[in-house]
Amino acid sequence: xxxxxxxxxxxxxxxxxxxxxxxxxxxxxxxxxxxxxxxxxxxxxxxxxxxxxxxxxxxxxxxxxxxxxxxxxxxxxxxxxxxxxxxxxxxxxxxxxxxxxxxxxxxxxxxxxxxxxxxxxxxxxxxxxxxxxxxxxxxxxxxxxxxxxxxxxxxxxxxxxxxxxxxxxxxxxxxxxx
Amino acid sequence: xxxxxxxxxxxxxxxxxxxxxxxxxxxxxxxxxxxxxxxxxxxxxxxxxxxxxxxxxxxxxxxxxxxx
Ligand SMILES: [Cu+2]
Numbered sequence: 001x002x003x004x005x006x007x008x009x010x011x012x013x014x015x016x017x018x019x020x021x022x023x024x025x026x027x028x029x030x031x032x033x034x035x036x037x038x039x040x041x042x043x044x045x046x047x048x049x050x051x052x053x054x055x056x057x058x059x060x061x062x063x064x065x066x067x068x069x070x071x072x073x074x075x076x077x078x079x080x081x082x083x084x085x086x087x088x089x090x091x092x093x094x095x096x097x098x099x100x101x102x103x104x105x106x107x108x109x110x111x112x113x114x115x116x117x118x119x120x121x122x123x124x125x126x127x128x129x130x131x132x133x134x135x136x137x138x139x140x141x142x143x144x145x146x147x148x149x150x151x152x153x154x155x156x157x158x159x160x161x162x163x164x165x166x167x168x169x170x171x172x173x174x175x176x177x178x
Numbered sequence: 179x180x181x182x183x184x185x186x187x188x189x190x191x192x193x194x195x196x197x198x199x200x201x202x203x204x205x206x207x208x209x210x211x212x213x214x215x216x217x218x219x220x221x222x223x224x225x226x227x228x229x230x231x232x233x234x235x236x237x238x239x240x241x242x243x244x245x246x
Binding site for chain 1: 217220221224228231232235239240242243244245246
Protein backbone atom coordinates (compact mmCIF):
# COMPACT_ATOMS: atom_id res chain seq x y z
CA UNK A 1 0.00 0.00 0.00
CA UNK A 2 1.89 3.01 -1.27
CA UNK A 3 -0.61 5.68 -0.23
CA UNK A 4 -1.41 5.50 3.45
CA UNK A 5 -4.92 5.73 4.83
CA UNK A 6 -4.08 8.99 6.56
CA UNK A 7 -2.85 10.51 3.30
CA UNK A 8 -6.12 9.62 1.63
CA UNK A 9 -8.09 10.97 4.57
CA UNK A 10 -6.12 14.20 4.54
CA UNK A 11 -6.70 14.82 0.85
CA UNK A 12 -10.40 13.97 1.24
CA UNK A 13 -10.77 16.41 4.12
CA UNK A 14 -8.98 19.10 2.15
CA UNK A 15 -11.16 18.45 -0.86
CA UNK A 16 -14.30 18.58 1.27
CA UNK A 17 -13.15 21.96 2.57
CA UNK A 18 -12.61 23.29 -0.97
CA UNK A 19 -16.07 22.11 -2.00
CA UNK A 20 -17.51 23.57 1.20
CA UNK A 21 -16.01 26.96 0.36
CA UNK A 22 -17.38 26.78 -3.20
CA UNK A 23 -20.88 25.96 -1.91
CA UNK A 24 -20.63 28.76 0.68
CA UNK A 25 -19.60 31.29 -1.97
CA UNK A 26 -22.55 30.34 -4.21
CA UNK A 27 -24.93 30.45 -1.24
CA UNK A 28 -23.62 33.90 -0.32
CA UNK A 29 -24.21 35.08 -3.91
CA UNK A 30 -27.78 33.73 -3.84
CA UNK A 31 -28.54 35.40 -0.49
CA UNK A 32 -26.97 38.69 -1.68
CA UNK A 33 -29.13 38.53 -4.83
CA UNK A 34 -32.27 38.05 -2.79
CA UNK A 35 -31.61 40.67 -0.12
CA UNK A 36 -29.57 43.37 -1.88
CA UNK A 37 -30.68 43.09 -5.52
CA UNK A 38 -34.27 42.12 -4.63
CA UNK A 39 -34.31 39.24 -7.06
CA UNK A 40 -36.61 36.55 -5.69
CA UNK A 41 -38.76 33.81 -7.15
CA UNK A 42 -42.19 35.36 -7.74
CA UNK A 43 -44.47 34.06 -5.03
CA UNK A 44 -48.04 35.19 -4.73
CA UNK A 45 -50.78 33.11 -3.23
CA UNK A 46 -54.00 34.68 -4.36
CA UNK A 47 -56.99 32.67 -5.45
CA UNK A 48 -59.60 33.50 -8.10
CA UNK A 49 -62.53 31.55 -9.52
CA UNK A 50 -61.26 30.36 -12.93
CA UNK A 51 -64.84 29.75 -14.16
CA UNK A 52 -65.86 33.35 -13.55
CA UNK A 53 -62.95 35.52 -14.70
CA UNK A 54 -65.38 37.48 -16.88
CA UNK A 55 -67.38 38.26 -13.74
CA UNK A 56 -64.36 39.15 -11.63
CA UNK A 57 -63.79 42.86 -11.34
CA UNK A 58 -60.17 42.59 -12.30
CA UNK A 59 -59.87 40.19 -15.22
CA UNK A 60 -62.85 41.32 -17.30
CA UNK A 61 -62.01 41.90 -20.94
CA UNK A 62 -62.17 45.68 -20.67
CA UNK A 63 -59.71 45.72 -17.76
CA UNK A 64 -56.96 43.71 -19.45
CA UNK A 65 -53.69 45.23 -20.64
CA UNK A 66 -51.63 47.96 -19.01
CA UNK A 67 -53.15 50.51 -16.70
CA UNK A 68 -51.73 53.23 -14.51
CA UNK A 69 -53.64 52.74 -11.26
CA UNK A 70 -55.02 55.78 -9.44
CA UNK A 71 -52.16 55.50 -6.90
CA UNK A 72 -49.68 55.65 -9.79
CA UNK A 73 -48.63 52.00 -9.83
CA UNK A 74 -48.40 50.47 -13.29
CA UNK A 75 -50.16 47.12 -13.60
CA UNK A 76 -50.43 44.88 -16.63
CA UNK A 77 -53.17 42.25 -16.59
CA UNK A 78 -53.13 39.33 -18.98
CA UNK A 79 -55.37 36.27 -19.31
CA UNK A 80 -53.67 33.19 -20.71
CA UNK A 81 -55.97 30.80 -22.56
CA UNK A 82 -55.58 27.84 -24.88
CA UNK A 83 -53.88 29.05 -27.10
CA UNK A 84 -53.50 32.80 -26.89
CA UNK A 85 -52.80 35.62 -24.51
CA UNK A 86 -55.39 38.32 -24.09
CA UNK A 87 -54.26 40.97 -24.97
CA UNK A 88 -51.68 39.58 -27.42
CA UNK A 89 -49.56 42.73 -27.02
CA UNK A 90 -49.00 44.90 -23.94
CA UNK A 91 -47.17 48.19 -23.53
CA UNK A 92 -44.97 48.92 -20.50
CA UNK A 93 -42.66 51.85 -19.75
CA UNK A 94 -38.90 51.35 -19.41
CA UNK A 95 -37.14 51.93 -16.08
CA UNK A 96 -40.36 52.03 -14.05
CA UNK A 97 -41.63 49.42 -11.60
CA UNK A 98 -44.28 47.35 -13.36
CA UNK A 99 -46.51 44.66 -11.88
CA UNK A 100 -47.61 41.84 -14.16
CA UNK A 101 -50.75 40.01 -13.07
CA UNK A 102 -51.79 36.90 -14.94
CA UNK A 103 -54.40 34.21 -14.62
CA UNK A 104 -56.05 31.52 -16.71
CA UNK A 105 -59.54 30.06 -17.08
CA UNK A 106 -58.41 26.68 -18.47
CA UNK A 107 -55.15 24.79 -17.91
CA UNK A 108 -51.68 25.47 -16.53
CA UNK A 109 -49.68 27.90 -18.65
CA UNK A 110 -46.44 29.74 -17.95
CA UNK A 111 -44.63 32.76 -19.25
CA UNK A 112 -41.20 34.17 -19.59
CA UNK A 113 -40.17 37.47 -21.13
CA UNK A 114 -37.08 37.04 -23.26
CA UNK A 115 -33.98 38.88 -22.11
CA UNK A 116 -35.40 39.47 -18.61
CA UNK A 117 -35.71 37.43 -15.44
CA UNK A 118 -39.52 37.44 -15.68
CA UNK A 119 -40.62 33.82 -15.48
CA UNK A 120 -43.70 32.40 -13.78
CA UNK A 121 -46.31 29.70 -14.06
CA UNK A 122 -49.99 30.55 -14.51
CA UNK A 123 -52.17 28.08 -12.65
CA UNK A 124 -55.98 28.01 -12.93
CA UNK A 125 -57.53 29.30 -9.72
CA UNK A 126 -54.57 31.52 -8.86
CA UNK A 127 -53.28 34.94 -9.85
CA UNK A 128 -49.60 34.93 -10.81
CA UNK A 129 -47.87 38.20 -10.01
CA UNK A 130 -44.40 39.45 -10.95
CA UNK A 131 -42.90 42.83 -10.03
CA UNK A 132 -40.14 43.95 -12.36
CA UNK A 133 -38.41 46.86 -14.06
CA UNK A 134 -37.81 46.60 -17.80
CA UNK A 135 -34.57 48.31 -18.72
CA UNK A 136 -34.27 47.75 -22.47
CA UNK A 137 -36.82 49.20 -24.89
CA UNK A 138 -38.24 47.25 -27.80
CA UNK A 139 -40.63 44.39 -28.51
CA UNK A 140 -39.91 41.45 -26.24
CA UNK A 141 -41.29 38.01 -26.98
CA UNK A 142 -43.38 36.46 -24.24
CA UNK A 143 -44.04 32.80 -25.10
CA UNK A 144 -46.06 30.28 -23.12
CA UNK A 145 -43.45 27.97 -21.62
CA UNK A 146 -45.68 25.33 -20.07
CA UNK A 147 -47.04 22.73 -22.49
CA UNK A 148 -50.77 23.42 -22.53
CA UNK A 149 -52.09 21.47 -25.52
CA UNK A 150 -51.72 21.07 -29.27
CA UNK A 151 -51.65 24.82 -29.93
CA UNK A 152 -48.98 25.51 -27.32
CA UNK A 153 -46.32 26.39 -29.88
CA UNK A 154 -48.58 29.10 -31.38
CA UNK A 155 -49.08 30.74 -28.00
CA UNK A 156 -47.11 33.91 -27.41
CA UNK A 157 -47.54 37.60 -26.72
CA UNK A 158 -45.45 40.72 -27.17
CA UNK A 159 -44.27 42.98 -24.37
CA UNK A 160 -43.60 46.39 -25.90
CA UNK A 161 -41.18 48.31 -23.69
CA UNK A 162 -41.30 52.01 -24.58
CA UNK A 163 -39.32 54.97 -23.22
CA UNK A 164 -41.06 56.81 -20.37
CA UNK A 165 -41.90 59.82 -22.59
CA UNK A 166 -43.64 57.60 -25.18
CA UNK A 167 -45.75 55.95 -22.49
CA UNK A 168 -48.94 58.04 -22.65
CA UNK A 169 -51.91 56.75 -20.66
CA UNK A 170 -55.41 57.75 -21.82
CA UNK A 171 -58.02 59.37 -19.58
CA UNK A 172 -58.67 56.03 -17.87
CA UNK A 173 -54.95 55.43 -17.37
CA UNK A 174 -54.77 52.70 -20.03
CA UNK A 175 -52.04 52.15 -22.59
CA UNK A 176 -52.42 49.64 -25.42
CA UNK A 177 -50.54 48.50 -28.53
CA UNK A 178 -52.24 49.96 -31.61
CA UNK B 179 -13.33 9.57 -27.89
CA UNK B 180 -12.38 9.85 -24.23
CA UNK B 181 -13.10 6.17 -23.70
CA UNK B 182 -10.98 5.35 -26.67
CA UNK B 183 -8.07 7.38 -25.32
CA UNK B 184 -8.41 5.98 -21.81
CA UNK B 185 -8.77 2.47 -23.14
CA UNK B 186 -5.74 2.81 -25.32
CA UNK B 187 -3.53 4.34 -22.67
CA UNK B 188 -4.58 1.66 -20.17
CA UNK B 189 -3.78 -0.96 -22.72
CA UNK B 190 -0.49 0.70 -23.56
CA UNK B 191 0.45 0.85 -19.87
CA UNK B 192 -0.39 -2.79 -19.45
CA UNK B 193 1.68 -3.97 -22.37
CA UNK B 194 4.55 -1.74 -21.33
CA UNK B 195 4.56 -3.05 -17.77
CA UNK B 196 4.45 -6.59 -19.09
CA UNK B 197 7.21 -5.86 -21.56
CA UNK B 198 9.58 -4.14 -19.18
CA UNK B 199 8.53 -6.11 -16.13
CA UNK B 200 8.09 -3.25 -13.65
CA UNK B 201 8.68 -4.17 -10.05
CA UNK B 202 6.05 -3.68 -7.33
CA UNK B 203 8.23 -0.88 -5.91
CA UNK B 204 8.04 0.99 -9.23
CA UNK B 205 4.26 0.62 -9.26
CA UNK B 206 4.05 1.88 -5.68
CA UNK B 207 6.04 4.99 -6.66
CA UNK B 208 3.59 5.62 -9.48
CA UNK B 209 0.62 5.08 -7.15
CA UNK B 210 1.86 7.86 -4.90
CA UNK B 211 1.27 10.29 -7.74
CA UNK B 212 -2.32 9.17 -8.26
CA UNK B 213 -4.04 11.38 -5.65
CA UNK B 214 -2.29 14.45 -7.05
CA UNK B 215 -3.59 13.73 -10.52
CA UNK B 216 -7.09 13.07 -9.25
CA UNK B 217 -7.02 16.26 -7.21
CA UNK B 218 -5.77 18.27 -10.18
CA UNK B 219 -8.53 16.85 -12.36
CA UNK B 220 -11.33 17.45 -9.85
CA UNK B 221 -9.97 20.89 -8.94
CA UNK B 222 -9.95 22.03 -12.57
CA UNK B 223 -13.42 20.55 -13.13
CA UNK B 224 -14.85 22.35 -10.09
CA UNK B 225 -13.01 25.57 -10.97
CA UNK B 226 -14.45 25.49 -14.48
CA UNK B 227 -17.93 24.85 -13.08
CA UNK B 228 -17.57 27.77 -10.65
CA UNK B 229 -16.30 30.04 -13.43
CA UNK B 230 -19.29 29.03 -15.57
CA UNK B 231 -21.70 29.69 -12.71
CA UNK B 232 -20.27 33.14 -11.99
CA UNK B 233 -20.13 33.99 -15.68
CA UNK B 234 -23.88 33.28 -16.02
CA UNK B 235 -24.56 35.08 -12.72
CA UNK B 236 -22.69 38.31 -13.49
CA UNK B 237 -23.08 38.56 -17.26
CA UNK B 238 -26.56 37.13 -17.84
CA UNK B 239 -28.61 36.86 -14.66
CA UNK B 240 -27.79 40.17 -12.93
CA UNK B 241 -28.08 42.37 -16.09
CA UNK B 242 -31.55 40.88 -16.71
CA UNK B 243 -32.80 42.88 -13.79
CA UNK B 244 -34.97 42.55 -10.77
CA UNK B 245 -38.02 40.36 -10.31
CA UNK B 246 -39.99 39.42 -7.25
CU1 LIG C 1 -50.17 27.92 -22.85
